[in-house]
Amino acid sequence: MLAVYSNPKWLTVVRGAVERLAETLGFPAVDCGSITRAVDEALINIVRHSYANRLDEPIVLYFRRTERPHDGQVQKGLEILFCDRGPEVDPRRLQRRPLEEIRPGGLGLHFIRQAMDTVEFTRKGHTNRLRLVKYLAEANSVL
Amino acid sequence: MQIFTRRDDKTTIFDLSGDFDFVNSPVVRQSVLREIQEGRSARVVVNLSRVRYIDSSGVASLVEGLKASRDLGSRFILIGLTTSARQVLELTRLLKFFEVYEGEAQALAT
Numbered sequence: 084m085l086a087v088y089s090n091p092k093w094l095t096v097v098r099g100a101v102e103r104l105a106e107t108l109g110f111p112a113v114d115c116g117s118i119t120r121a122v123d124e125a126l127i128n129i130v131r132h133s134y135a136n137r138l139d140e141p142i143v144l145y146f147r148r149t150e151r152p153h154d155g156q157v158q159k160g161l162e163i164l165f166c167d168r169g170p171e172v173d174p175r176r177l178q179r180r181p182l183e184e185i186r187p188g189g190l191g192l193h194f195i196r197q198a199m200d201t202v203e204f205t206r207k208g209h210t211n212r213l214r215l216v217k218y219l220a221e222a223n224s225v226l
Numbered sequence: 227m228q229i230f231t232r233r234d235d236k237t238t239i240f241d242l243s244g245d246f247d248f249v250n251s252p253v254v255r256q257s258v259l260r261e262i263q264e265g266r267s268a269r270v271v272v273n274l275s276r277v278r279y280i281d282s283s284g285v286a287s288l289v290e291g292l293k294a295s296r297d298l299g300s301r302f303i304l305i306g307l308t309t310s311a312r313q314v315l316e317l318t319r320l321l322k323f324f325e326v327y328e329g330e331a332q333a334l335a336t
Contacts, residue, residue, distance in 0.1 A: 095249075120314075193317070
């Protein structure tokens with residue numbers, strides 16, 4: 084578990100921790116980078132949209148091993164659950180925008196969905212929950 | 227993040243180093259847009275060779291620079307793309323819209 088305030092100064096700290104975690108769990112370098120980017124972008128979205136750039140709101144990240152059946156084998160993975168106490172998120176704001184346009188904005192969700200195998204948003208009580216899962220392509224890991 | 231600005235008659239070069247992220251991108255964005263909008267240079271070059279990390283807000287700042295340059299008829303050039311920066315621009319399918327050179331010499335020769 085990792086608990087941080089919604090101050091963007093913590094982003095670089097979380098990025099460092101997540102990248103080391105992904106490396107330790109045996110993800111290849113390219114996946115370590117994309118998982119780290121997905122976590123970073125998810126936190127930015129929480130700071131901006133859930134907490135309207137307020138700096139002192141709580142964000143909790145839970146990390147755990149997970150697995151799924153895949154091609155007759157068990158595929159292991161890393162699950163990351165983000166919890167924030169902001170207002171309920173409008174699902175219409177969680178759509179990726181088309182990339183054919185040259186315009187800023189809306190790219191964070193694209194990075195998240197591109198990087199992760201599972202992206203799920205739910206609301207439980209007063210908590211927004213974002214669940215990300217990335218599975219290892221190979222069985223050779225420490226997971 | 228650090229931003230160093232170099233100017234000559236035709237060109238302004240922004241040398242960026244560090245993380246081009248949600249925390250730092252507003253400063254870069256403001257500097258680049260001001261340079262373009264004040265029309266100080268016909269060519270604005272952003273050197274990313276010492277950028278360790280770039281997130282969606284960094285990419286958005288570059289896109290805003292590109293759009294402002296197009297609107298005002300100046301050139302907006304990226305140099306020194308690290309593997310990470312190139313991957314990010316490719317993932318967003320934005321790389322093709324930028325004028326990109328390996329280094330400063332190539333950019334200034336055009």
